[in-house]
Amino acid sequence: VEQQKNTRRAAVTISDVAASIGVATSTVSRALTQPDRVSAPTRRRVLEAAQLLGYVANSQARSLTTGRTQTIALVVPDITNPFFFDLIRGTQSQASARGYRQVLIDTQESPQLEAAQIAEMRNSIDGFLLSATRLDDDALAALAEHQPVVLINRESPGIPSVIIDTPSGMSQAIDHLVSLGHASVVYVGGPATSWSSEQRWRAVRESADRLGITATTIGPFSPTIQAGAAAADATIRTGATACLFFNDLLAIGAMRRFAERGIRVPQDMSVVGCDDIFGADFVNPPLTTVTNPIEHAGRVAIDMLVADLRAGDSALTPGRTQHVLPSHLTIRQSTGAVGG
Amino acid sequence: VEQQKNTRRAAVTISDVAASIGVATSTVSRALTQPDRVSAPTRRRVLEAAQLLGYVANSQARSLTTGRTQTIALVVPDITNPFFFDLIRGTQSQASARGYRQVLIDTQESPQLEAAQIAEMRNSIDGFLLSATRLDDDALAALAEHQPVVLINRESPGIPSVIIDTPSGMSQAIDHLVSLGHASVVYVGGPATSWSSEQRWRAVRESADRLGITATTIGPFSPTIQAGAAAADATIRTGATACLFFNDLLAIGAMRRFAERGIRVPQDMSVVGCDDIFGADFVNPPLTTVTNPIEHAGRVAIDMLVADLRAGDSALTPGRTQHVLPSHLTIRQSTGAVGG
DNA sequence: CTGAAAGCGCTAACAT
DNA sequence: ATGTTAGCGCTTTCAG
Numbered sequence: 001v002e003q004q005k006n007t008r009r010a011a012v013t014i015s016d017v018a019a020s021i022g023v024a025t026s027t028v029s030r031a032l033t034q035p036d037r038v039s040a041p042t043r044r045r046v047l048e049a050a051q052l053l054g055y056v057a058n059s060q061a062r063s064l065t066t067g068r069t070q071t072i073a074l075v076v077p078d079i080t081n082p083f084f085f086d087l088i089r090g091t092q093s094q095a096s097a098r099g100y101r102q103v104l105i106d107t108q109e110s111p112q113l114e115a116a117q118i119a120e121m122r123n124s125i126d127g128f129l130l131s132a133t134r135l136d137d138d139a140l141a142a143l144a145e146h147q148p149v150v151l152i153n154r155e156s157p158g159i160p161s162v163i164i165d166t167p168s169g170m171s172q173a174i175d176h177l178v179s180l181g182h183a184s185v186v187y188v189g190g191p192a193t194s195w196s197s198e199q200r201w202r203a204v205r206e207s208a209d210r211l212g213i214t215a216t217t218i219g220p221f222s223p224t225i226q227a228g229a230a231a232a233d234a235t236i237r238t239g240a241t242a243c244l245f246f247n248d249l250l251a252i253g254a255m256r257r258f259a260e261r262g263i264r265v266p267q268d269m270s271v272v273g274c275d276d277i278f279g280a281d282f283v284n285p286p287l288t289t290v291t292n293p294i295e296h297a298g299r300v301a302i303d304m305l306v307a308d309l310r311a312g313d314s315a316l317t318p319g320r321t322q323h324v325l326p327s328h329l330t331i332r333q334s335t336g337a338v339g340g
Numbered sequence: 341v342e343q344q345k346n347t348r349r350a351a352v353t354i355s356d357v358a359a360s361i362g363v364a365t366s367t368v369s370r371a372l373t374q375p376d377r378v379s380a381p382t383r384r385r386v387l388e389a390a391q392l393l394g395y396v397a398n399s400q401a402r403s404l405t406t407g408r409t410q411t412i413a414l415v416v417p418d419i420t421n422p423f424f425f426d427l428i429r430g431t432q433s434q435a436s437a438r439g440y441r442q443v444l445i446d447t448q449e450s451p452q453l454e455a456a457q458i459a460e461m462r463n464s465i466d467g468f469l470l471s472a473t474r475l476d477d478d479a480l481a482a483l484a485e486h487q488p489v490v491l492i493n494r495e496s497p498g499i500p501s502v503i504i505d506t507p508s509g510m511s512q513a514i515d516h517l518v519s520l521g522h523a524s525v526v527y528v529g530g531p532a533t534s535w536s537s538e539q540r541w542r543a544v545r546e547s548a549d550r551l552g553i554t555a556t557t558i559g560p561f562s563p564t565i566q567a568g569a570a571a572a573d574a575t576i577r578t579g580a581t582a583c584l585f586f587n588d589l590l591a592i593g594a595m596r597r598f599a600e601r602g603i604r605v606p607q608d609m610s611v612v613g614c615d616d617i618f619g620a621d622f623v624n625p626p627l628t629t630v631t632n633p634i635e636h637a638g639r640v641a642i643d644m645l646v647a648d649l650r651a652g653d654s655a656l657t658p659g660r661t662q663h664v665l666p667s668h669l670t671i672r673q674s675t676g677a678v679g680g
Numbered sequence: 681c682t683g684a685a686a687g688c689g690c691t692a693a694c695a696t
Numbered sequence: 697a698t699g700t701t702a703g704c705g706c707t708t709t710c711a712g
Contacts, residue, residue: 011463013689024699029691039697059464060403061689064704069400071443079432082618085425092419092444101443101461103411104432121441123351124399252622278422282592284624353705364683369707379681401705404688 012053021049032057063124071101072305073125075114077132079106081223082277083247083294087131087152090298098306100126109191111135122147127305129298130154134193148308150301154195155322160308162301162323166196166274167203169290169327173244173272174207174215176288176329181338182213182242182270188231188254189219190246197246200274204244216240221250228253236263241338242270248277248289255283255334266333267340276330286332293325300325352393361389372397403464411441412645413465415454417472419446421563422617423587423634427471427492430638438646440466449531451475462487467645469638470494474533488648490641494535495662500648502641502663506536506614507543509630509667513584513612514547514555516628516669521678522553522582522610528571528594529559530586537586540614544584556580561590568593576603581678582610588617588629595623595674606673607680616670626672633665640665 014032018025023042031038031046038046049055063069074091076084088104095102105121107114111134118128127148133140140156143149151161177185187204190197201217208215218234221227223246232254235243245251251273258265265271265285273280273289280287300323354372358365363382371378371386378386389395403409414431416424428444435442445461447454451474458468467488473480480496483489491501517525527544530537541557548555558574561567563586572594575583585591591613598605605611605625613620613629620627640663 011689014691015689025689026691026700027698030698033691037697042697056460056463058404058689060400060409061704062691063400064398064404064689064706065691067704079429082422082425085422088428088444089419092446096446103441103443104428106432106436120396123396256622279619279622282596282619282623284622351705354707355705365705366684366707367682370682373707377681382681398705401688402707404690404705405707407688 011058012055013058014055016053017046017049017055020053021045068309069124069126070099071103071125072127072129072302073103073105073118073121074129075105075107075118075131075133077107077109077114077134078223079104081249082279083249083275084131086277086294087298090295091129091302092298094299094302098302100302100306107134109134111139111193115139118143118147126309129301129305132194132196134191148305150305150308152297152301160304160321162297162304162325164292164294164297164325164327166290166292166327167199169274169292169329170200170203170244171207172329173288173290174204174211174213176331176335177242177270177272178211178213180242180270180336182240183338184214184238184240185216185242185244186235186238186240187215187217187219188221188235188243188245188250189217190221190223190250192220194220194223194246200244200246214240219246221246223247223249225249225253225256228255229257232257232261235269236261242272242335244272245274248273248275248280248287251287251289251334252279252283255285255287264340266336270335270338272329272335281332285334288332288335289330290327291330292327297325351398352395353398354395356393357386357389357395360393361385408649409464409466410439411443411465412467412469412642413443413445413458413461414469415445415447415458415471415473417447417449417454417474418563419444421589422619423589423615424471426617426634427638430635431469431642432638434639434642438642440642440646447474449474451479451533455479458483458487466649469641469645472534472536474531488645490645490648492637492641500644500661502637502644502665504632504634504637504665504667506630506632506667507539509614509632509669510540510543510584511547512669513628513630514544514551514553516671516675517582517610517612518551518553520582520610520676523678524554524556524578524580525582525584526575526578526580527555527557527559528561528575528583528585528590529557530561530563530590532560534560534563534586540584540586554580559586561586563587563589565589565593565596568595569597572597572601575609576601582612582675584612585614588613588615588620588627591627591629591674592619592623595625595627604680606676610675610678612669612675621672625674628672628675629670630667631670632667637665 014028015025018028031043105117131152137156144159187201221231228250273287276289276291280289354368355365358368371383445457471492477496484499527541545555561571568590613627616629616631620629
């Protein structure tokens, strides 16, 4: 009767360990979390007993007293997008290296859902990583007031962020296209609410102006392969000889559509992607794209957030910092001289 | 002095809500979690007050009393592998639909790390989803004794699992190759400890035997694009006219190597992948592959686990079930008639 | 139907 | 250096 059918057996607690060696629970707690606050022999005995009994700390109980959960939330607009997998990879490994768990929140591109989910999780999460957030500055400011937040690829006053300098990669792309003789390019924009898409278009426009070529923009488009077909058709209509896409997914989808319509890449149309996601190098033709250090951005963001969390502990002002990561153009075979 | 510098303001608790309308905390608790155990008017007042004060339940505190965390762990051997992206996508969305959070555990292909991480998290997790686990049957049995577990693509006595019937897809692939005139094929194996790789090779061998063609196997290889080059070279040495790979990553890496060595796909060599991951359709040439419903497997696995968890609540015996999901061959351009 | 009170496992003052 | 004690926020008997 003491062992229930279907239930995990009762976990061993700190008081089991304490009882087994005749010390107070607080001593066990200290031996485990602040080793230099107990004597060496005691520490050894506690550790041995804990090991022997198979003690594992109950993190809920710990959180309840400390107020910290050792959990970070990564908030992404669309878990379907391979871009975010590189990010998840980076944050996951760095979080785990820093002793934090990571939970994933998929907001499905909805600002409302994003706000609601964040609110709902706010007291089980030490801090939030917001990637390509669809929240506006006011909402972000309100959130950051109560929660440690780090933004990824989004700038907002007073909130720490890690930004990939994609505009610089975009400039390189324009230089590249101009050197190939292109005089009219089109930027195919991403989601209307995307801060990044704005930035990229601005970089394209400014570089084009500087070099004296024509740049226009079309969109918004959903940042997916599926949307690439419509984007391709719209691109063709502009008469441009080269196109730069908000991201690789759009570019890949567009290239497929170009092929269907008999438009040769790069002979008839040069195509530049953005991000350099998995697959960009083996699509046909291999995609010239702006390589973004996404995984690295994830690692840096975790480190910034962790630094903030620690600063919070010691009541220091968290650095309102911004990290900018370089981006560069990777030239493959989807771009070529104008007129082939 | 009442507002600390850098700290999120104290969250509103159940007793704030209770005090605000002059009821006991237990009443608030009931109104929130067992609505039919309070009178309608009380329920309404509680809900209104909670709404007004912005009350959000503290899930740690709740877990401490209930013993449930509403969190599921998805354990994968290598978060880098796009196969697991699809899985993560499926489990994430289904878990969230079922009211569970999901945390990701990356075991980096190490059985030791896998066991250690699972042990460490066991009392903050309601149940585990183990995908392509590297644990042996004994370890799995020991784990499943204390924790609800569902296996993905792995069979082990007495443990519920969701299996993709890849062998059937493999048979289809052999049929396909034989119909194209191939008489000698090679199966390029995955990791040595992979249960799936065993199954796939067996299916290849049996189908080949049945149809009277020669099948050999080489490996093990790491299931990555990088390992594909060595796999390609080893494949060439076998003299086979067609090769089937443990997964798409190996196949994609191998195709690249074939191209480098001037071996034309499919004229000189037919290539079959497995999984149909992101990119399989736009690699050059588009990859003939065994399409596995990975995302769907993730959803099913979550549902099985959740069913188990609920059964645990009511002390029912959890069904020791196994779900088998169909797999099929998707023919693209990487396979062709022997001799081109 | 509602309130009072105990306690989940742990940490953090406060004593000693 | 260690023990005692008081909670963290919530659910859950147990009374009424």
